[in-house]
Amino acid sequence: MAYVRKKRQIESEVIAYKFLIDKFGCTMKEAQKWIDKKRVFVDGEILQKKNCMIKGFVEVIIFEPHSSGLLPIFEAPYFAVFDKPNGLLIHPNKLSDEASLNDDIKYLFGKDANVTHRIDKETSGLVLVSKDKKTEISLKKSFENREIYKEYLVLVEGEIKHELFIDARLKADIKTSLIRIKSHVSSTGKIAKTNVVPISYNSKKNTTLVKAIPLTGRTHQIRAHLFHMKHRIIGDPIYGMDEIFVDKYLNKQVDIKERLHVTKANRLFLHANKLSFEFDGVRYNIKSKINFEEIVDEYNNS
Numbered sequence: 001m002a003y004v005r006k007k008r009q010i011e012s013e014v015i016a017y018k019f020l021i022d023k024f025g026c027t028m029k030e031a032q033k034w035i036d037k038k039r040v041f042v043d044g045e046i047l048q049k050k051n052c053m054i055k056g057f058v059e060v061i062i063f064e065p066h067s068s069g070l071l072p073i074f075e076a077p078y079f080a081v082f083d084k085p086n087g088l089l090i091h092p093n094k095l096s097d098e099a100s101l102n103d104d105i106k107y108l109f110g111k112d113a114n115v116t117h118r119i120d121k122e123t124s125g126l127v128l129v130s131k132d133k134k135t136e137i138s139l140k141k142s143f144e145n146r147e148i149y150k151e152y153l154v155l156v157e158g159e160i161k162h163e164l165f166i167d168a169r170l171k172a173d174i175k176t177s178l179i180r181i182k183s184h185v186s187s188t189g190k191i192a193k194t195n196v197v198p199i200s201y202n203s204k205k206n207t208t209l210v211k212a213i214p215l216t217g218r219t220h221q222i223r224a225h226l227f228h229m230k231h232r233i234i235g236d237p238i239y240g241m242d243e244i245f246v247d248k249y250l251n252k253q254v255d256i257k258e259r260l261h262v263t264k265a266n267r268l269f270l271h272a273n274k275l276s277f278e279f280d281g282v283r284y285n286i287k288s289k290i291n292f293e294e295i296v297d298e299y300n301n302s
Contacts, residue, residue, distance in 0.1 A: 008057075016052050070104045080131065081129065088101055090115055116128045116136055126275050144217075150213070155233065170183040205299070223268075233270055234264055235268045
């Protein structure tokens with residue numbers, strides 16, 4: 001469980017932020033964050049201001065990491081790299097009690113450790129994690145400046161015979177779509193570029209295993225670009241799907257049988273396979289230890 005409710009009783013009036021700092025061992029910044037995110041309640045009412053006087057029954061929703069036993073596949077003094085399994089969230093979602101990679105990160109390295117980029121819950125593979133705020137800022141800047149090479153393995157519908165360079169602007173949250181998290185190709189969107197290199201074609205399933213290299217970092221970039229090129233990713237429950245089905249999926253109303261029937265797989269066949277970057281004058285080339293090609297072979301031969 002990631003988020004827990006901590007309860008306290010206050011007999012005499014005290015300044016809100018001082019109570020949070022004294023009783024929960026947080027910093028002033030953390031106390032303000034809890035209040036801003038509406039995670040502090042006094043007698044059942046959301047606390048609005050950090051410097052008001054409070055008294056009574058207080059509840060605070062706090063992130064409390066619990067390890068699942070997941071360990072990094074690579075560790076340096078200031079950062080680490082995890083091989084995230086398919087189906088694991090990066091961050092807990094909407095105060096849910098669902099396990100996330102963030103649990104293991106903060107359990108191992110402390111509260112200042114954090115992911116420096118994100119991959120979707122259904123995407124497996126490499127996640128670069130900073131152990132402190134200074135490193136987090138540095139690595140995030142490297143991602144923003146496109147100084148970190150990312151390479152994905154993807155199984156798509158149809159045959160791709162030649163290398164593709166997809167240069168199609170992407171726009172998120174368009175008014176005509178009921179699914180707000182989707183990205184759409186649009187002339188008014190942000191610049192988005194992806195290289196796609198075919199690896200192998202399976203005629204039985206009519207699928208192609210490809211290497212995808214995003215040259216920009218837009219939301220769902222690889223998924224949206226491949227769907228735009230009429231090569232939907234196998235198992236994608238969002239792109240190329242009827243919006244009624246997508247809405248059901250996002251609200252966790254789709255069972256395994258329906259998922260398999262509609263999307264052709266019980267997972268998204270997208271895997272973050274390689275990271276290459278420089279940090280503190282040292283070059284790092286890291287490859288996932290998950291054998292994604294074996295997973296693809298099992299699917300193609302099923």
